[in-house]
Each structure stands twice: as C-alpha cells, then as structure tokens.
Amino acid sequence: MTTGLPSWISPVKSKRFSNEPPVPRLAETEQYMIQCSNCHRPFDPQAGGKSVASISGSISGDEFIESYFFCHHCQLYTVEIYHDRFLGEESVSVHGPIAKAEGDAKVQLINQCSRPWDKKCRCESHLTYFDGNLD
Ligand SMILES: [Zn+2]
Numbered sequence: 215m216t217t218g219l220p221s222w223i224s225p226v227k228s229k230r231f232s233n234e235p236p237v238p239r240l241a242e243t244e245q246y247m248i249q250c251s252n253c254h255r256p257f258d259p260q261a262g263g264k265s266v267a268s269i270s271g272s273i274s275g276d277e278f279i280e281s282y283f284f285c286h287h288c289q290l291y292t293v294e295i296y297h298d299r300f301l302g303e304e305s306v307s308v309h310g311p312i313a314k315a316e317g318d319a320k321v322q323l324i325n326q327c328s329r330p331w332d333k334k335c336r337c338e339s340h341l342t343y344f345d346g347n348l349d
C-alpha cells in the first residue's frame with residue numbers, strides 16, 4: 215500500500231487509454247430494426263416503437279409471426295413477417311404501407327386472442343387471421 219488510495223480504487227482502471235478502437239460487436243449493436251415502409255423512420259424499440267400487435271401461426275410446418283407497427287407520422291401500418299421454414303432458412307419480410315383502417319382491423323382481430331404468440335392456438339381470431347390456412 216504505497217499509493218495511498220483505498221484498496222477499492224483500482225489504479226488499472228485509469229490506464230485504459232489504448233489506441234485500439236473498441237471491437238464492434240455487430241450482433242449487439244447492429245440489430246435489425248424495422249422501418250416505416252412509407253417514410254423509412256425506424257421503429258426504435260428504445261423509443262417506444264414496439265409492435266402494436268403480433269400473431270403467430272404455423273402453415274405447412276412453417277412458423278409465421280406477423281407483427282404490426284404503426285407510424286404516427288404517416289398514420290400507416292407496416293407489417294413485418296417473420297417466416298421460420300421447417301426445412302431451411304428463416305426470413306423476414308416487410309409489407310406495407312397498410313392503411314390505418316385495414317391495419318386497425320387486423321390489430322383488433324389479433325387482440326381478441328388471449329394467446330396470439332401461440333402458433334398452435336386455433337381460436338376464432340387465429341382462424342380468421344390466417345384464413346383457414348393453419349395446420
Ligand atoms: Zn412513416
């Protein structure tokens with residue numbers, strides 16, 4: 215103990231002035247962010263841009279998750295469709311813009327189901343939403 219510093223102040227911490235740039239961790243920083251299909255503003259989950267509603271269903275063994283995002287600037291919906299293929303790659307596609315009335319109707323339908331995330335749910339909402347195409 216010659217520094218006179220309390221033991222909990224570690225002198226090592228102040229020496230982190232390395233010339234190396236921090237290694238970018240793409241998986242964490244460059245996360246895919248959905249944008250409004252009309253004005254291309256990102257729906258930032260940090261800024262309350264979460265999806266309004268989302269529903270999951272399985273068709274021919276593939277899982278689909280459709281999420282509705284509402285842009286307050288355009289008053290239009292954008293739908294993100296996540297498709298997890300039973301045999302193969304998963305993919306994400308974005309559809310829109312969708313008129314508010316049409317999107318509202320879908321969101322309302324989804325909200326009538328108590329388990330919209332459950333791809334095995336066969337309630338009225340699920341059946342109507344997926345138009346009888348569910349497994
Ligand atoms: Zn927009």
Ligand SMILES: [Zn+2]
Pocket residue numbers: 327328329330335336337338339340
């Ligand atoms: Zn349901």
